[in-house]
Amino acid sequence: MKLGIILETKEPEKAWNAFRFANAGLMKEHEVKIFLMGEAVECENIEHPRFKVKEEMNKFEELMGELLACGTCLKSRLLDKTSSCPISTMDDCIKVVEWADKMVTF
Secondary structure (H helix, E strand, O other), X not given: OEEEEEEOOOOHXXXXXXXXXXXXXXXXXXXXEEEEOHHXXXXXXXXXXXXXXXXXXXXXXXXXXXXXXXXXXXXXOOOOOOOOOOEEOHHHHHHHHHHOOEEEEO
């Protein structure tokens, strides 16, 4: 199955759960794509003692999941790039939705 995930928060527990969900899908041999939108484009900078978002993001990358980040959302936060994924557009987000068998949002 093809799973698409839209993540819209940098709240540590929710972001952590989104990546854990994505990794569980990859471990079950599903294809998974995550699109970071809004404040979620800041996920790679989350520091929390219990909810290790960066670790889950690294695992997602190792498991060959595809991660995209909204370029407009990055620019609105004066971020010119993210080290974890390519800068993407709303057209890319639409392509993820069209590609996916199921979509989940966090």
